[in-house]
Amino acid sequence: MVSKTDRIPAAERREQILEAATRVFGELGYAGATTDRVAKAAGISQPYVVRMFGTKEQLFIEVLERTCELIVAAFDRAVADEASDKPVGPRIGEAYVHLVETDRGVLLALMQGFILGHDPNIGPVARRGFLRIYDRMREVMTPDEAMRFMAQGMLINTLIASNLTVRIDEDERVDELFACTFGDKLGIVLEGLSRSA
Amino acid sequence: MVSKTDRIPAAERREQILEAATRVFGELGYAGATTDRVAKAAGISQPYVVRMFGTKEQLFIEVLERTCELIVAAFDRAVADEASDKPVGPRIGEAYVHLVETDRGVLLALMQGFILGHDPNIGPVARRGFLRIYDRMREVMTPDEAMRFMAQGMLINTLIASNLTVRIDEDERVDELFACTFGDKLGIVLEGLSRSA
DNA sequence: CAGTGAAGTAATCAGTCGATTACCACCATC
């Protein structure tokens, strides 16, 4: 039934599942997503997903930790980028906007984690992830700058999650808000949107 | 089985259900909440909830529209407050912070709506609500100010949703972030927290 | 080539949840 090329080492398959689960959880939320949707997105069967991660909850927790790692890693790269002549703040901002364009699922899954803060098992992981990102900011900017940066990030997450992008070029207020939010990085976002359309 | 004092006019009962549903949806999310939890929170039976609103989806949509109305109304009151000697920006900010303290469910339900932007039925309602709030801001401030205000609001929502408040007085970074986010309104928030604890 | 372990699935089960149905209690009014 399964051709031999479909058999893949567990570690590699694990990463595939995490990637697919990030998209599915990001789109449907934790409760709304099903292990079967994740399985289909990863191209395998539902029982295999459950067996590899134990429970749906554990899978989500690993997705959440992975998204935080990806974001922190992206920030680290931006901070370490010696080639750029820009200050560190805008460099990190650009890195975040770049994530919007390339890996929307990461931001959405992160958002889904934050709003599960009440959950006894997921909540602590979400809070730890949030603080890890905040800490990273604080290493390169003041508390006030870091706060504003996080706020801007949360607005971006909300704009993406609420799918307001579909009304760009349709509603003047949306155009204005996007221009104001993304500033000189608006081009990057629009380019990413047209590519994914 | 039901004492006669439990019989209440439909319109009044409807408002009770919407209020209860706002809290339940805010805490558990749309998919995570059940009509039975809403019913128990409102003190009635599950079938009655469904019959009054048709479907769970329709109930959520009405909750979402109601939360937007409540927020816009709170802003309107703040704008119209002639007694205050503060500029309009801080007055609205204070109104929003006041919502954190008194009606957390409203902010959380609103957040839950935003992250359902992909949903074909709920998404449009969420976007309309977001823009209605943004419009209200734009009537009394510049695009840039309105964007920053929305960003700050989204950060506040995230801090509340992720339940980071539980780590106040436990984690220095959290204290710093809250002080920075709420500024001179931090007292209002802390007072609300200790009262609800 | 027997044997072992890793990769993966089909079938199914038990619990949950939204929705439906059929019913009951109360009050007004004629």
Added chain:
DNA sequence: GATGGTGGTAATCGACTGATTACTTCACTG
């Protein structure tokens, strides 16, 4: 005192979903 409308529930159904079980296929190795 029948009657009909309004406020409400108990019981239940069908679909969905996370998890479990038992099985198959294949590569490797002694």
